[in-house]
Amino acid sequence: MILWEYDGSFEGFLSLVHKSYALKTIPDTITRSQNSGTLLDESIWIETDPFNSEKVAASLQKYFSKEAIERLMHAFLCDDVNPERDILLYIRIGFKSAEYLNDLAHPTIYAIHGYQRRVLSTLHKMNAYLRFEELEDKTLYAKIEPPRNVLPLMGAHFCKRLRGEPFIIHDRLRSLALWFREGEMKIESVEGYTNPESSPNEKKFRHLWKTFFDHVAIESRKNPSLQRSHVPLKYRIYMSEFFISP
Amino acid sequence: MTIEQKLSILTDSAKYDVSCSSSGSVRTLDFGGVGSVGNGGICHAYSADGRCISLLKILLTNYCLYDCAYCVNRISNDIRRAAFTPEEVAELTINFYRRNMIEGLFLSSGIITSEDHTMRLILKTLQLLRHSYGFNGYVHVKLIPGASEELIIQTAALADRVSSNIELPSSASLALLAPDKTREKVLQPLTMAKNYSLEHQKRPIGMSTQLIIGATPENDLDILRLSSSLYDKAMLKRVYYSAYIPINNTKNLPALTTPPPLLREHRLYQADWLIRFYGFGFEEILNEETPYLDERFDPKLSWALRNLHLFPIEINTAEREILLRIPGLGVRGVNKILKARRFRALNVYDLETMKISLKRLRYFVTVRGKLLVDHSLDYQQIQTELLLLPKPSPAAQPTLFDHFYPTVMGEL
Ligand code: SF4
Numbered sequence: 001m002i003l004w005e006y007d008g009s010f011e012g013f014l015s016l017v018h019k020s021y022a023l024k025t026i027p028d029t030i031t032r033s034q035n036s037g038t039l040l041d042e043s044i045w046i047e048t049d050p051f052n053s054e055k056v057a058a059s060l061q062k063y064f065s066k067e068a069i070e071r072l073m074h075a076f077l078c079d080d081v082n083p084e085r086d087i088l089l090y091i092r093i094g095f096k097s098a099e100y101l102n103d104l105a106h107p108t109i110y111a112i113h114g115y116q117r118r119v120l121s122t123l124h125k126m127n128a129y130l131r132f133e134e135l136e137d138k139t140l141y142a143k144i145e146p147p148r149n150v151l152p153l154m155g156a157h158f159c160k161r162l163r164g165e166p167f168i169i170h171d172r173l174r175s176l177a178l179w180f181r182e183g184e185m186k187i188e189s190v191e192g193y194t195n196p197e198s199s200p201n202e203k204k205f206r207h208l209w210k211t212f213f214d215h216v217a218i219e220s221r222k223n224p225s226l227q228r229s230h231v232p233l234k235y236r237i238y239m240s241e242f243f244i245s246p
Numbered sequence: 247m248t249i250e251q252k253l254s255i256l257t258d259s260a261k262y263d264v265s266c267s268s269s270g271s272v273r274t275l276d277f278g279g280v281g282s283v284g285n286g287g288i289c290h291a292y293s294a295d296g297r298c299i300s301l302l303k304i305l306l307t308n309y310c311l312y313d314c315a316y317c318v319n320r321i322s323n324d325i326r327r328a329a330f331t332p333e334e335v336a337e338l339t340i341n342f343y344r345r346n347m348i349e350g351l352f353l354s355s356g357i358i359t360s361e362d363h364t365m366r367l368i369l370k371t372l373q374l375l376r377h378s379y380g381f382n383g384y385v386h387v388k389l390i391p392g393a394s395e396e397l398i399i400q401t402a403a404l405a406d407r408v409s410s411n412i413e414l415p416s417s418a419s420l421a422l423l424a425p426d427k428t429r430e431k432v433l434q435p436l437t438m439a440k441n442y443s444l445e446h447q448k449r450p451i452g453m454s455t456q457l458i459i460g461a462t463p464e465n466d467l468d469i470l471r472l473s474s475s476l477y478d479k480a481m482l483k484r485v486y487y488s489a490y491i492p493i494n495n496t497k498n499l500p501a502l503t504t505p506p507p508l509l510r511e512h513r514l515y516q517a518d519w520l521i522r523f524y525g526f527g528f529e530e531i532l533n534e535e536t537p538y539l540d541e542r543f544d545p546k547l548s549w550a551l552r553n554l555h556l557f558p559i560e561i562n563t564a565e566r567e568i569l570l571r572i573p574g575l576g577v578r579g580v581n582k583i584l585k586a587r588r589f590r591a592l593n594v595y596d597l598e599t600m601k602i603s604l605k606r607l608r609y610f611v612t613v614r615g616k617l618l619v620d621h622s623l624d625y626q627q628i629q630t631e632l633l634l635l636p637k638p639s640p641a642a643q644p645t646l647f648d649h650f651y652p653t654v655m656g657e658l
Contacts, residue, residue, distance in 0.1 A: 104586040105596035128288045132345045140344060162344070163382065205341045211250050212302065212342075215257035217293035220491070220506075226296030230289070241291060 001028050003043035008032035010076060013084060014053035016046045017091055026092075030084035064094050068101050075115035077149045083115045123150040127157050129235045132167065133206075134199040139181075140167040141196060143238050151176055155185045206240045213241040247328060253338070255328040259308040259319055260354055287384075290347050301352040301386065302339055306330055306367055310356030315423040315496045316413070316461050319356045323494065329358065332371035340379045350384030350406070351375070357390065365393035365401065372404040389435035391427065402439035407452040407483075410435050415469050419462035422498055433480060440481060454484040459514060460507040461490035461499055467537040470517055470528040477522070487514045513539040520545055523577070524570050542633065547573040550610060554625055557610045558617060562591050574606035594618070605635060 004019075004027040006012040020026060031043070060069055072090055075083050089108045094101050103109055132140035140162065144151070151171045155178050158167055166181045170190065177190045236242045289298035307329035308319045318325060335353065342348045353371060357364050368387050375381040386407040389398055402408050410432050414420045420427055436453050443451040455476065457469060473485040489506035492499060517539055520526040524546070531545050532538070540548040550557065550573045559572055561583060569580045582600045586592060591614050597604065608618035609628050 100589075102585055103589040104582055105590065105592065105599050107599060110599055124288075128290050128346075130346050134344070142346070161346075165344070201341070205345065208250060208253060208338065209342060209345070209347050211253050212257050212304075213291060213293065213299070215254045216261050216299060216303065217295045217297075218261060218491075219295075221295035221297075221508075223296040224294065227292045227294060230292040230296065230298075239291065 003029050004046050005031050005033050005043050006046040011053040012048040014056040015049045017056050018052035019046050071116050074119045075112045077119045078115040079149045086111045119148050122148045123153050126150050133202050136197045136199050142169050145173045210241050252328040256305045260303050260305045300349050302348045303352040306355035307358045308356050309358045312426045318493045335371045336374040343383050352386045354388040361390045361392035365390045365397040369401045376404050391431045395438050398435045398438045399442045408439050409454040411456040413458050415457050415464040452483045456486040458490050459487050459511050465537040466539045467532040474528045487511050509541050517545040558612045560612045562587050572610050
């Protein structure tokens with residue numbers, strides 16, 4: 001049983017891919033951990049190496065289609081499971097022949113498609129169910145707790161949607177925040193946290209939204225289980241229509 | 247009256263209409279400020295009845311000069327009335343949009359003071375949104391039949407989608423129940439908008455209409471024939487079907503206790519889907535002998551059962567259009583098969599890896615030349631076996647099909 005651990009970053013993972021070729025080894029399990037200190041007894045720590053990860057990234061770009069690279073990056077964000085070993089296998093198949101990567105009936109490739117599909121479906125839900133509140137300085141601020149790490153994919157959509165307005169999206173599960181201000185976007189880790197002050201208009205519009213939300217439903221067609229299948233409870237934490245009273 | 251009270255009244259009176267239609271629109275206009283319309287509509291919430299909320303769907307006012315028998319807002323009804331100002335509607339829209347609660351606005355209205363006056367108020371709302379707020383999100387407005395061409399054209403120039411509802415599928419029913427309307431009058435503003443759009447815009451403007459199902463005696467064949475001609479001749483982008491919910495006690499309409507024909511509405515959406523995306527003609531789905539859709543089976547399955555001589559079909563060689571006609575295979579399944587079979591002749595195990603369910607498929611295909619069922623099976627037998635299959639989860643929800651991601655959702 002070969003167990004490898006790495007720091008969870010994409011660079012770290014690419015370093016691990018490099019190691020797999022260098023040692024001619026495919027580990028049985030790959031796990032993420034924050035630092036090498038918590039290492040399990042039998043596992044090997046793979047250090048992130050910018051030089052090697054660059055090298056792997058460059059060959060990916062050379063031999064893989066844009067679509068295949070995007071697919072494995074999406075799969076990488078599927079952090080509710082450990083997709084790393086499958087991604088490693090996927091990369092190894094692709095380096096044999098990029099054409100093989102279209103073989104959907106291959107279990108590894110099908111698995112990668114599955115991770116990507118789940119990440120994109122989480123992204124789609126998050127982009128839809130996220131709610132901004134307006135802060136005192138007009139910045140739009142949203143808290144989220146997505147079941148998969150989709151924050152890195154959310155910036156593009158909201159830049160386009162809000163057309164240059166400043167916004168912050170705060171992933172409270174992973175303590176990350178995506179900032180957009182004056183045409184620049186960045187993701188930072190968030191240390192402490194205090195609830196920011198909302199603008200005076202905020203309460204009024206939340207209530208109006210609640211009014212609309214309640215009245216738009218057709219009484220005789222009430223169907224809470226259908227509603228729940230569309231908006232699972234875990235997405236509702238910050239959707240005010242589900243918790244403020246009318 | 248507070249804005250909150252107006253919002254409750256004017257949401258209530260707008261909701262018996264199919265709503266989440268923000269899909270499939272491609273942006274043609276740019277107003278500089280906030281907002282963008284992507285290729286897929288987004289449902290930002292689902293109401294307690296499980297329907298997609300994508301747009302702020304309200305009436306500008308529920309005052310109305312007309313007396314359509316099937317409508318809550320008709321002049322002869324004694325109900326609470328309210329009217330928004332264009333400023334109020336614009337402010338609500340922009341504030342909900344920025345908070346990521348909606349994709350845009352769907353504004354309809356009763357006829358207040360006059361047709362022209364009503365059209366002018368709707369136009370004013372659009373002008374505020376587009377010009378004062380630079381709002382770039384989706385806006386769908388009702389065009390008012392009988393309003394002047396000038397106002398109609400100005401409105402169409404600022405909207406993403408315009409509609410005018412025929413409501414009743416035949417002229418006879420219209421004459422009986424909506425004496426102020428005729429099909430020609432209702433379609434006229436759409437013709438004006440279309441002509442303008444063809445001349446002045448890069449892409450023709452999206453236009454839609456709605457038919458009420460079950461209020462009047464037309465059968466499904468009548469309805470699908472009408473829809474097909476609206477798609478082909480009037481160039482409409484969507485026809486919506488709305489199961490009639492009895493609201494008024496009128497002798498020419500179903501009694502108040504009649505349940506809305508939700509399943510029928512659902513089947514019509516599925517048939518409509520087959521016509522628009524799967525290459526079916528309405529005459530293939532229904533004919534004079536069977537003028538109603540089978541409520542037990544979806545229309546593709548019923549079609550296949552009536553045409554068993556065309557089956558079985560070989561998964562590994564059939565063309566895309568043929569694969570699409572196999573019950574149990576949707577666009578997504580067909581795409582998977584087309585992709586994977588380039589590498590090998592697929593077997594049953596491969597289909598399972600790709601999570602393609604054989605439940606219904608197996609009656610209609612061969613896989614590497616082999617049948618998956620004992621094919622002495624006849625029509626009766628297949629039908630009986632299919633009826634024994636567990637029912638898919640609550641299917642009587644019409645708006646499931648009236649959705650974004652047509653390719654993903656269109657699985658029949
Ligand atoms: S014109 Fe429209 S709002 Fe007025 S009664 Fe007829 S259907 Fe209702």
